[in-house]
Amino acid sequence: LVTLLLETKTYRFDASANITMLSLASKLLALVLIVQICATQSKQAKKSPLLRCLTGYKDSNGKLYDCPLDRVFQKCASGCPKTCRNPYVNSNNTECLRNCRSGCVCANGTVIDEDRNGDCVPQRECSCRHNGRIYMAEEIILRKGKRCQCRDGAWTCGQQPLSSRTCSVVGLGHVQTFDGATFHVKPSSYVLVKNVDNKAKHFEIGASVQNNYKRELKFNIGSSTVVLSDIHTITLNNKKIAQLPFKSDDLAIRQATSQFILIESTNMHIAYDGNAVYVTLASTYRDNVRGLCGSFDYDQDNDLRLPNGQLTNDTEVFADSYRQKNHKPHNEPIVNPREKFDKKKAEKHCRTLKHDVCKSTACVAGLLFSCVDDLRYTPAKDHEHASCHWHSIFAHACALTGNAATPKHCQWRKKCKALYPDCGAGSIYHECPTTCLNYASQPRNEHELNAICRHSCLAGKHLPPILKTVFHNP
Helix, strand or coil: CEEEEECCEEEEECHHHCHHHCCHHHHHHHHHHHHHHHHHCCHHHHHCCCCCCCEEEECCCCCEEEECCCEEEEEEECCCCCECCCCCCCCCCHHHHHCCEEEEEECCCEEEECCCCCEEEEHHHCCEEECCEEECCCCEEEECCEEEEEECCEEEEEECCCCCEEEEEECCCEEECCCCCEEECCCEEEEEEEECCCCCCCEEEEEEECCCCCCCEEEEECCEEEEEEECCEEEECCEECCECCEECCCCEEEECCCCCEEEEECCEEEEECCCCEEEEECHHHCCCEECCCCCCCCCHHHCCECCCCCECCCHHHHHHHCECCCCCCCCCCCCCHHHCCCHHHHHHHHHHHHHHHECCCHHHHHHHHHHHHHHHCCCHHHHHHHHHHHHHHHHHHHHHCCCECCCCCCHHHHHHCCCCCCCCCCCEEECCCCHHHHCCCCCCCHHHHHHHHCCCCCCEEECCCCCCCCCECC
């Protein structure tokens, strides 16, 4: 290593570029350029395999400290550093400075985030904890009927208005309940949600969890049983539905977009794209449902309620209690270690997918961990397939919060043509279209129109307002 000393600040770089073989003039010019690159921490410094910039300092004994990019050197670092949990501590009081020592500390304006490997972050980016899980800044949870958001490392809560809520199952078995609790289930078939009010018409929604990103959906209501093996194979009471839209006394089924099937019934709807399932219930079902989707009472702390009414903290026990009869749990996928994404590579890949479709990534921070888990246990031959699914999952989550960063004509789906074909003539792509445009005939009245269009944020190609057609199931 060659070391450059500028006052008390030191830059070091790998000498594998053979700088020692240059002429004196060229050597000086090279050193000046290296100092400039390191001083600005430019993209060249981060990408170059030959250059490794470390911001270091020498203490009074001549010992060199190499500080990470988010830290600076202090000769007398306080023993009481500011952290996300204690951001207002007086680091300069006598007691804290009594046993100070030389070392690297967080730069001005940043604090230590204990839950993120001790990284230095601005206070506004501090994470929060709840029930043992880490939540990123701006993430939202529901507690005791209140809406709580992670701000500056602490929860800020306000009254939650009674509104519809959505439960989702995505990827290789990642569940988010109506009230926002998240967990993972093993491959099998489960009851997602069923009503427990004997006075209302009984319904039950079930779904399979498989190792291949395919998911079968089953919906029972009244005298109707609908099974979707994929978005092209739909049966009602064991008879294939050949044409959509379809309507009966119990439910309506339509192709909302090229990507999503929408099943609607009184005060509920189910969106399905072959893998992801999104179940939305109106507030009239508050505390009247059970299943993997939780109890829907605007409090995620009691979501893991067993069919007998008891609470558990064990997600495996909870999931097993709602496994459908005659369906044994399957083994988790066995992946050759040589084919696995390592954790850092998976994190980088998932962040790339997330940033590609979201203006603000806070809305999908929790999904990042699920994406990483899936990619780490997906065989190499299925990596692209898995990536396309997670691309879509991130996009949908961001679209629901108004943070989608997608064009109108499918360009960002080019890498995923096998799953999401290009838009054909006469149709356009949008992540959050008005799905009522896909009806072959106009609704009978304004009330029906509002009911049809109220849940319209589903991705895919759809028809412009001047065109109408009927989608056929092959």
